[in-house]
Amino acid sequence: MTLDLVHPPKARPGDRIAVLSPSFAAAGAFPEVHEQAMRRLTEVTGLVPVEYPTTREIAATPAARAADVNAAFADPRIRGILAVVGGEDQITVIPHLVADLARADPKPFLGTSDNTNLHHWLWAAGIASFYGGSSQVHLGPGPAVDDIHARSLRAALVTGERLEITDPGESEDVGINWADPRALDSFGEREATEPWSWHGPARSVTGRTWGGCLEVIEWVLTAGRFPFPPHVLQGGVLIIETSEDLLPARNVGWIVRSLGERGILGAVEAVLVARPPVSDLTRRPSTQDRSRLRAGQRDAVVEVVSRYNPDAVVCVGIPFGHTRPQWILPHGGTVTVDGTERRIFADYA
Template identity: 45%
Template sequence: MTLPSYPAKPRPGDRVAVLSPSSGLPGILPVPHELGLRRLREEYGLEPVEYPCTRKMGSSPQERAADIHAAFADPGIKAVIASIGGDDMITVLPHLDRELLRANPKPFFGYSDCVNLLVFLDNLGIVGYHGGSVMVELGRPGAMHPMTADSLRAALFTHEAYELTPAKESGSVNRRWEDPRTFDHEPDMLPADGWTWHNADRVVEGTSWGGNLEILAWLLMADREMRPAAEYAGRVLFLETSEELPRAEEVYRILRNMGERGLLKQFPALLMGRAKNWSFDRPLGAEDGEEYRLLQRQAVLRALDEYAPGTMAVFDVDLGHTDPQVVIPYGGQVRVDGVARRIVVAY
């Protein structure tokens, strides 16, 4: 397997595409979207460019693929950023032109359902960036979290090594975007525990692969964009779960099935994201939320014990559906130093 290559980065003043490759939520919830666009301009010095589907709910897979093609093919666009995730980007993948994207590599930022495109780009040998959506991270009420803002800035503009650190605070409780008062102040945060290490007796360095566990399960079920298990050998796996709050047993079953496929044992290290533990459908209190995270950790450890007992794991890394959020280079280099308890990524 050829190692993925890093595309050129934008510079302040450059134009960047803002796409909705999954859901056109900016069309019905414009406030966080407009806030995110303003911060792209004012705090990052970039000029966002929207496309036909960016604010259009119900766009067809072909229409969303056309936006992706237009953004990547335009030499004046220096990066592509997703507005938000969704739940059906898997239907867009068959309509993507592999040769067009391969010939026009751009940094792509997104996560959740946008893992579909990150996996697709990884298979083309293009490093992507897991994190940094317009509506959620850039459009965060009150202000961007400093930890999120710093990681996103480094990922957008540099190719340098970046050391991840545990967040001192974390939040999962959201307020309704339909209510303008939501944006008057920052979300409530709680003190956060540090990382928890497992089998931390070595140093692992490799290219990353993974993302949202539910989306990866869909890709595996559809056998879409998945290579033979042995081709993932030596890579660093990173996983996280969404606001749908999958039960611990479901997390175990997905990982079990990855194990049965021969996939789980290929990864010598796992970064497990701090699980989001609150949603409008399941508004867990602080105690129940912590129990949810503990049960998920136990489920992951159970699967590792059965299928990848030698894998080193780090739990509660602030990636994915977390606040704050660090960007993970998708297909980029990651160094997990269990002895020194350090994680360094290359943007």
């Protein structure tokens, strides 16, 4: 690959981390969950959270939210940036960002979902980041922080080691409604996970990651926000996941097909597909139907990838993205997808 990316230096215990709402200000809508998340952030990482004017401001303008992102990059005391949660309008924030500020003092950025916009903006600026870490989803709710999340959070922000990505054995699509006091000490409904599904040749691939939430990737590409030719992803690892909008399998396949037509599927050597959410706070299909819906998305993605790149190693069911427990994964960092041993390793340097 021809595009060089900077890997921001790690923070040290006692350093400050900016906690921002570049999309939806869930911190303001559900402050109790947010405040518990901030306490746990310090407990897990040793870092001191710093909020900005729009962290809790519901319906802040795109320009105001961007100003907070710019300010966090401009402040030398800030050594990491964590998004509270995703949303659906971060695409309108991106034009107000100043890439030179991020380049002058690169910092680890963590976020999921709508924050795919920021991950791709950082990539275009030449900066690697980490896909995952929304505090309102993975730190604030429930009786504790999940082990795999805590380990990858520390690795992304502080320690920078290489970790094996494993299956925690259980998963929830959605937690307790954040307006419900039980959200502070109860997980959502969890169920046993299925074994990961491996496809393609039995070989090992080590490459740089690129991707995020499929629905947002579609927006990013439509807006022309990833203006590079596909060969910048040559030999890389595509990481993709779907949101709580619960897209039908055919729609998922259509977006992946567009990545094939764009040349992205042909450029990468491996594809990691997250375990998708198939229920939400108002819709909870039966166990059988949930399994069928997950299998439908899996089959749609595998069929399209095999059509455009039969040599790609594909693994489906990885716990990142919109389900919990969740691994944070490098975006622009190195991941090894071993189709022979059926193991995955991520480098958090």
